[in-house]
Amino acid sequence: MPIHRNAGGVKPLAIALSALVLTGCATFSRDGGLDSVSALTRERTGLSVQRDKSAAESAASEAAVSQLLAQPLTPDTAVRIALANNKGLQAAFAGLGIAEANLVQAGRLRNPGFSFGRMRGGDEVDIDRSILFDFVGLLTLPLRTGIESRRFEQAKLQTAAQAVRLAADTRRAYFNAVGAQQSVQYAEQVVNAAEAGAELARRMSRVGNWSKLDQAREQAFYADATTQLARTRHNATAAREQLTRLLGLWGAAIDYRIPDRLPDLPKAPNDGTDAEARAMQQRLDVQIARQGASATAAALGLTRATGFINVLELGYANKSQTGAPRQNGYEIELALPLFDWGTARRARAEAIYMQAVQQTADTAIRARSEVREAYSAYRTRYDIAKHYRDEVVPLRKRISDEVLLRYNGMLASVFELLTDSRAQVSSVNAAIEAQRDFWIAETNLQAAINGNGSGGSTEIRGQAFTEAQPQH
Incomplete structure (x- = not known):
């Protein structure tokens, strides 16, 4: 169930992006x-063991x-x-x-999700854009x-x-x-x-x-x-x-x-x-x-x-309409535990x-x-x-x-x-x-x-x- 909320800043997005950069450092061992x-x-x-990775080693x-x-x-x-x-x-x-x-x-982390929507009604065009990050995955x-x-x-x-x-x-x-x-x-x-x-x-x-x-x-x-x-x-x-x-x-x-x-x-x-x-x-x-x-x-x-909560995603969203200023905010999506607690x-x-x-x-x-x-x-x-x-x-x-x-x-x-x-x-x-x-x-x-x-x-x-x- 998406929840949209306008905000003057994009701190949740900054936090998510910082976490994404940090988690991208996971690498393979030597x-x-x-x-x-x-x-x-x-x-x-x-006796020791060895793995032949190249033709020279083989x-x-x-x-x-x-x-x-x-x-x-x-x-x-x-x-x-x-x-x-x-x-x-x-x-x-x-x-x-x-x-x-x-x-x-x-x-x-899982790759962020990006959504884009464009609706035309007469002379007006309504465009929705959002980026979602796996917040539970971060936690x-x-x-x-x-x-x-x-x-x-x-x-x-x-x-x-x-x-x-x-x-x-x-x-x-x-x-x-x-x-x-x-x-x-x-x-x-x-x-x-x-x-x-x-x-x-x-x-x-x-x-x-x-x-x-x-x-x-x-x-x-x-x-x-x-x-x-x-x-x-x-x-x-x-x-x-x-x-x-x-x-x-x-x-x-x-x-x-x-x-x-x-x-x-x-x-x-x-x-x-x-x-x-x-x-x-x-x-x-x-x-x-x-x-x-x-x-x-x-x-x-x-x-x-x-x-209790096994799906929680946090992301940045903005919305623009013809003749109106762009609206910025964030979006949270979570699964409500109505049937499975x-x-x-x-x-x-x-x-x-x-x-x-x-x-x-x-x-x-x-x-x-x-x-x-x-x-x-x-x-x-x-x-x-x-x-x-x-x-x-x-x-x-x-x-x-x-x-x-x-x-x-x-x-x-x-x-x-x-x-x-x-x-x-x-x-x-x-x-x-x-x-x-x-x-x-x-x-x-x-x-x-x-x-x-x-x-x-x-x-x-x-x-x-x-x-x-x-x-x-």
Whole structure:
């Protein structure tokens, strides 16, 4: 409902124009928030991230990746390549730019509106002109800027969380790929031994020194070993391709080299007494939840401020008629709360805030539980791998040595030697898997302390925060 009032001065217009000039100073930051993301990532992985904005930066990044690929990959170099070359992470950096653009936009008023009317009645011409400014937007500018600022901080945390998660996924994929390749090498040795046993059994059966049943058993073992080798080779290919995807490689770069065997176990496991405390300080999903609750609280304050009057525009107006002096004044337009008093919006915002608070508490409880579970898995995997390394594999080796001595002394046949070799298959495979599982468990523990868990609840909080912000 427009209200027109004549005035000798145009102070409201001057105030609005001054505010417009001041709010026009909102600009983009030098780094676009990437420095904060890089610092958060470096604190948790020991490595920084970078965004390739130009062709020169992309060429430098490709050259650095090529140099790292010239040598066999280590866990650290694999993570370094992924953080520099993964396209999904680069897309997340673009999302960070979107959040900063929203922040800059929130620091600027809506463009003023201009209206012009011309009416002719006989010889008289009536002309109306007015300029309207978003007055409520000016009043709520600090609140809106604060909300978008917290959202920008939340976007930084989410981007850093994606980088930390990528680092953990890359380490897991690396150990899977190396372990699978090591299993292939052992499976090939098993197939060669089984083939030799099957051929020997066939020749001895031909001359009548071996029964058909024993020959069939040797042939069946050879067939099973061949099938298992095919499965192991595919598993190695799948594990390597998973690592390749995370590294963001294609073309000739996919021919990178990885070690022939997994790293040795550490001398002693890490102590997990302060794991929960470190997780509460470092886990990014906990920090994201806190930021989301804070942002929702700020949005609730804005809802309360604009709940009663959510459309208020102030502007300068003048009117001129033929044969009459120009009339100057100002115009105020506001929506009258006849039907909607804003109570529903305020109640909705309060409910969303309580939802964010409870989700924050739920995130913290889940984080503590995940850390305890991850440390239990880490310690169990270490004990199992150490048991295979110190007990099972040496015991199997002693048995093999004894059987070989008996064979050399003509106290055991070649088939007893082959039977003992078959008995070692499951033990060696289990030892390789135990060693691989330990390194994956160690990665999972670090991810539970530094990472952000599943990330599902983070999306809910982001949606709640978006819904809590009113439009005016």
